[in-house]
Amino acid sequence: MYDQRRPNPARPAMTFEEMLELVRYEGAYPTLERAEEAVRTVLAALGRQVVGDERVDLAQCLPVEAALALTAQIPATERLTGWGFVKDMATRAGVTPAVARWDAGAVLAVVTRLTGPDLLARILRHLPAGYALLFGQAELRQPQPTA
Numbered sequence: 001m002y003d004q005r006r007p008n009p010a011r012p013a014m015t016f017e018e019m020l021e022l023v024r025y026e027g028a029y030p031t032l033e034r035a036e037e038a039v040r041t042v043l044a045a046l047g048r049q050v051v052g053d054e055r056v057d058l059a060q061c062l063p064v065e066a067a068l069a070l071t072a073q074i075p076a077t078e079r080l081t082g083w084g085f086v087k088d089m090a091t092r093a094g095v096t097p098a099v100a101r102w103d104a105g106a107v108l109a110v111v112t113r114l115t116g117p118d119l120l121a122r123i124l125r126h127l128p129a130g131y132a133l134l135f136g137q138a139e140l141r142q143p144q145p146t147a
Contacts, residue, residue: 013114016063022113027106035106040069042107045089047073049080054123061114082130101134108135 014022017032024035043062047070050058055075059067080088090100112120112135124132132139 013061014063016065019063019066019110019114022110023106026109027102029106038103039066039107041089041093041100042104043069043111044073045085045092045104046108046111047071048076048088049085049127050123051075052126054119054126057119058111058115058123061116061119062111079128081128082132082134084128085131085134104134105136112136
């Protein structure tokens with residue numbers, strides 16, 4: 001029963017080209033090639049941090065090319081905070097942290113549209129602090145009791 005394929009798998013809400021156009025607009029990139037570079041860099045970095053059912057569900061929401069960039073990465077053993085994520089991405093891409101943060105914001109704004117609020121909430125619950133802002137969301141924390 002579990003090995004059977006679904007007859008009508010869910011289709012992403014947009015094509016890869018449409019996603020690139022939105023990222024180009026969000027990031028004010030001069031070309032689609034620059035937008036694609038940002039998409040592949042950010043999704044590869046995110047693919048190293050998102051695991052489990054959230055990773056699978058996120059990949060299903062993305063266009064095929066974007067899903068492949070996400071899932072081609074082996075999840076990292078070290079969980080990075082949002083700032084650590086940006087610094088790691090900057091180092092790997094050979095750009096400044098400011099450029100990496102800009103790219104993350106542009107790409108993850110579009111990813112937020114594709115995932116919807118429920119999946120986004122699940123993803124953020126499983127990531128360390130600092131990712132909500134990268135996705136354009138408020139980061140709410142439970143108050144910690146004082147000693």
